[in-house]
Amino acid sequence: MSSDAPRFYNDSKAIYLLPADSEEGRRLNAQYLAIQHSVGGKVVFPPVPLADGDAVLDCATGTGAWTLDLAVLIPPTVSIASVDVSPHLFPKVPPPNVKFEQHSVLSLPAEWSGRFTLVHQSLLAFALRTEEWQKDLQELYRVTKPGGWVQLCEVSWPDMVPNDELPFSRYLRGIHYKLAEMRGLDVYCGRNLEQRTKDAGFQNVEATMSRIPMGKQAGDGPQNSTYSGFSYFTGAMREHALAHGLTPSPEVYDAATAGLLEEWNSTPNTHISFFWVWGQRPL
Template structure:
């Protein structure tokens, strides 16, 4: 959920939209096509929120990777329009919103830090993915309280976050120079770096959520095709190029030093094979009936 005044270090442009789409498709492949983890059964009249939804459909990514959809559109298309389930995607930047959408889907400009008052107890399922670079440590509790407020009693939230930019103890993976720089940038911008997963679980409980469940997935390219591996490598290189302005502004590297790092990264055939991600955690938590 990027913003000019927030910690999110990547741009909001067509290249970033393509990166997010490729990332989603690869993650979906790693999770064997699964994109809903909360034990929720959506029925007529239910409403679903995708928080920090980013972009829409990329035909290029579909053609290349032979997978379909981003989360909001994927879930919407898995339900017949006759079921009466509606889907809302929100982001603070509308530039990447899709235009060709089913009637049951809408996209709106909102921040997770301040959702509409009219949304209280509105949604049966809320999805949020990879906002670790978009929220500071101090903003996370605010965001989770807002998600709790707009969730219906008995509803579920699912949060997906990765070990990208974490300290090595989070997943036991040794960090490369490029990955250490990502960690330094997130730290400089006040993002949640240390004890990331335990902290999120604790904050969910503090916000009022119960029945917290954790799904862990090691992000591995073992079963990938050569084409998918190359797409993921390109994904990591795109991240590194995208964060360059933020790295330079924060004084973490010189222009010359950053170009040298990019050359090293491009020459390393193993670097970026998992897109800088060693582990992915999905937290599912419920707002109990009152």
């Protein structure tokens, strides 16, 4: 059941479609668990042995879920800087070798040039305009240590199943695409990520795609991303759709989301896809 209670947004004038409140924190953590399950729990993809004195950067850290996972896998003498444009979801008590800071990925500190052995960034499809991706990748290249690695993860909306072949999926995806067009977002950013990484100057670029199951047929457990996917349609997207007149009424929209859930529950292989890309800055 959708709620009309207002959500907290870090900046109501920003292009970012998603809120920055505790409810969004729960959604992000559930989504992270589902994504990690889809890749067998793999936290780091590139061949980068992190050793004493190395530094890691986690961009768009959100709740810090990836940072906290990595922190238990590396020596405590490896430092992690975790940044986000919004500080509202940062963990209250981070590990001693982790520092959470408020920064935009488009303007990281000048003194960070060439500092990080590993740079991680995920899920900015709802945050960066199409023309900002080049600047983003340039910033990540700048702060990566020569010989160091960047690791990226982004959603691929066009590869979602069901796609446009079912009526409620088609209707709600159409609203999402309209919102993306209004905000200047790139719904194909997952597919475009590999080429953008190469264009930024990274070498040894590799990519893989994982599929996150949704609906009843995905079964119970962290692998099922129904909650994290569906709550976007019933939460943030609902607010934006009503605010911009992209649906006739709350009743019409809520009926569509109920129909969407039924489509997910009855369609084999219902999933949403994510692309992982990693590359190395030349020595």
